[in-house]
Amino acid sequence: MEETDVTVIGGGILGLSTAYHLAKSGYKVILVEMAKIAACASGSNAGAIRKVDLTNEIDSRIYAGSYKMYQDWHESGELGCEIDLSEASILRCFTDEHVERMKYGLWKRRLELWDRAGLHLVKRDEWTMMEPNVARDITWGIETTTSMINIFRVCRGLAWTAEKNGAKIFTNTKVKDVEVKSGKVSMVVTDRGDIKTDFVVNAAGAWAPIIGRMVGIVIPILPAIGTALVTEPTPSITRHRRIIYDPLWHDPHQPFVANSTDPCQRLGVTTEIDRHLTEDNYILARSEHIVSLPSKGAKTQTEPETIKCIAEGAIRVIPKLENVHIIRAYAGMRPVCEVDGKPIIGEVNGIEGFVLATGIWHTGMSYGPMCGKLVSEIIEGKVTSIPIEELHYSRFVKNHHFPYIHLFRWVN
Ligand SMILES: Cc1cc2nc3c(=O)[nH]c(=O)nc-3n(C[C@H](O)[C@H](O)[C@H](O)COP(=O)(O)OP(=O)(O)OC[C@H]3O[C@@H](n4cnc5c(N)ncnc54)[C@H](O)[C@@H]3O)c2cc1C
Structure with missing residues (x-):
């Protein structure tokens, strides 16, 4: 039996950042992770960091x-x-046909947004870095940059610093139940012992709904699988660090078409070709569609059809990649809110001490450090440094109290 102020469930970027901020503020913290640090989405992503969102304050x-x-x-x-924070050059590429379609609808609006951000469509022969190996029919591009970090070092570094400040981290430990007494969380039951606790932070990513059911609430999160492939080490055949080509012309908020006969559409494949700076290989990505959670543990299985679509997409953009072998494939589950695609952050009305930090779909690494600080402020009873009422769980259930928790309790 352990006793603590806060139990954080999940050793991804959100759980780790929360544990880091709380431990630094002097709270007794235990983080419980059923696998290892960064086992799921936080260990399978590209590590691209956004600094701004033009449409959402x-x-x-x-x-x-x-x-x-x-x-x-x-x-x-x-x-x-060293967390390897660096700036990476990006080339978003387009064919003549795509540019023609940018005169209408969604893609017209996207082009206007890019223009507002100072990013302009440029003809291939005017790119600042020439790309002789990009397919000849790709005739236009938008050159930009993004910041990138080393995701494993950030996650392990946050775990290390949290522990240095007194937090305990239990890996290979699965939360089986969360007990609520008189409307307040009291205990976390794990497969390796119980934790008496005043607060529980549900940062279990795509598994957050399972933790929700333990306290009798429905958390509308779905697992959106994303896959990436690693090539063998190979001499560089690109100059931009990241090349993006979106063959589907999809709405980023509807990344896949579930019943499409085209596998690329069904699996939500967009081509991203990233040059790995230190390992001399390429990372080829990415896909997105909804699947079931892994039946056991956090290990997300890759799917042969997705691997094939991603590889074919990369070869379509850089034909020379046809001669390069894939040595590994991996996947992670993005937690996506099925109601509005927005994060769910804050304490749940009616269950004192139960705090949500989940649903960060495409941008968990960009959100994570600050989100952990906001969750820490909520637990400390402070006014959050950024107002986040619109991300609160109550947006789904107005004036929600939970008088029937005992009827809905469900143990995994
Ligand atoms: C292919 C891909 C590319 C991406 N690219 C980017 C990018 O470039 N930039 C960016 O910002 N974001 C990116 N993302 C999104 C980002 O990875 C996620 O938003 C973020 O990692 C979510 O973090 P999390 O902590 O909520 O979830 P996770 O990292 O999934 O962590 C949740 C943890 O909870 C644990 N857990 C679940 N249930 C239990 C239980 N019962 N007991 C104990 N532990 C439990 C799981 O094992 C897991 O480790 C990408 C995602 C994917 C898949």
């Missing part, structure tokens, strides 16, 4: 706050390791 402020933390960690070395 809250996201923009959270991204800016997180980016500032990454800069501080990069400069101070506080996380005990």
